[in-house]
Amino acid sequence: DGGITQSPKYLFRKEGQNVTLSCEQNLNHDAMYWYRQDPGQGLRLIYYSQIVNDFQKGDIAEGYSVSREKKESFPLTVTSAQKNPTAFYLCASSPGPNNSPLHFGNGTRLTVT
Amino acid sequence: KNQVEQSPQSLIILEGKNCTLQCNYTVSPFSNLRWYKQDTGRGPVSLTIMTFSENTKSNGRYTATLDADTKQSSLHITASQLSDSASYICVVTLSNSGYALNFGKGTSLLVTP
Numbered sequence: 001d002g003g004i005t006q007s008p009k010y011l012f013r014k015e016g017q018n019v020t021l022s023c024e025q026n027l028n029h030d031a032m033y034w035y036r037q038d039p040g041q042g043l044r045l046i047y048y049s050q051i052v053n054d055f056q057k058g059d060i061a062e063g064y065s066v067s068r069e070k071k072e073s074f075p076l077t078v079t080s081a082q083k084n085p086t087a088f089y090l091c092a093s094s095p096g097p098n099n100s101p102l103h104f105g106n107g108t109r110l111t112v113t
Numbered sequence: 114k115n116q117v118e119q120s121p122q123s124l125i126i127l128e129g130k131n132c133t134l135q136c137n138y139t140v141s142p143f144s145n146l147r148w149y150k151q152d153t154g155r156g157p158v159s160l161t162i163m164t165f166s167e168n169t170k171s172n173g174r175y176t177a178t179l180d181a182d183t184k185q186s187s188l189h190i191t192a193s194q195l196s197d198s199a200s201y202i203c204v205v206t207l208s209n210s211g212y213a214l215n216f217g218k219g220t221s222l223l224v225t226p
Contacts, residue, residue: 004156006156031212033212040218041218042117042202042215042216042217042218042219043157043202043214043216044216045213045214048212050212056212090156090157092156101147101159101162102147102149102157102159102214103159104156104157104158105156106154106155106156107154107155107156109154
């Protein structure tokens with residue numbers, strides 16, 4: 001079955017440590033996205049990538065980094081510079097912009113203590 | 114300021130009843146409006162996508178309407194089921210900026226027996 005796989009589902013880290021969240025898709029989609037979801041708030045865009053080896057900052061990119069070395073993969077690193085990293089992180093992909101629906105993974109819940 | 118407002122914030126209905134969720138937006142220029150369903154701890158799943166020229170779109174028991182003049186959309190759920198318990202998210206896309214999605218905070222629906 002085609003889809004988006006995020007791993008792990010739950011992640012715990014100590015403050016000051018970098019952590020990388022995995023996102024893999026087998027939908028052959030060009031575009032991939034990372035969103036952050038906090039209670040009572042709408043999804044906020046961290047980074048997106050339209051094609052391999054290219055990515056753009058979203059609304060809240062500070063303290064995060066990404067890479068897009070392969071079409072299928074778009075890992076997100078939460079660095080120690082992110083002041084409030086505890087959140088639910090969602091990865092998504094789409095064939096392209098505009099009227100294409102987003103296909104979401106099932107998220108990674110990151111807790112930093 | 115969030116440009117997509119959803120109401121009510123939460124809703125409880127009895128199984129078998131109908132309900133309507135509201136979405137008002139100020140995003141302009143408008144490209145399309147999407148409704149997503151998000152089960153707890155999972156990624157959102159697309160229900161409908163409507164462009165400027167469409168005023169209604171159905172997906173099974175879900176019917177979305179769009180009034181582009183008043184910038185309002187609604188999601189009507191018919192004959193609710195326990196599995197409809199979820200958060201419903203309205204998303205508006207800016208025209209000519211397909212990667213810029215504006216997410217509402219969602220309406221949390223609980224269907225009780």
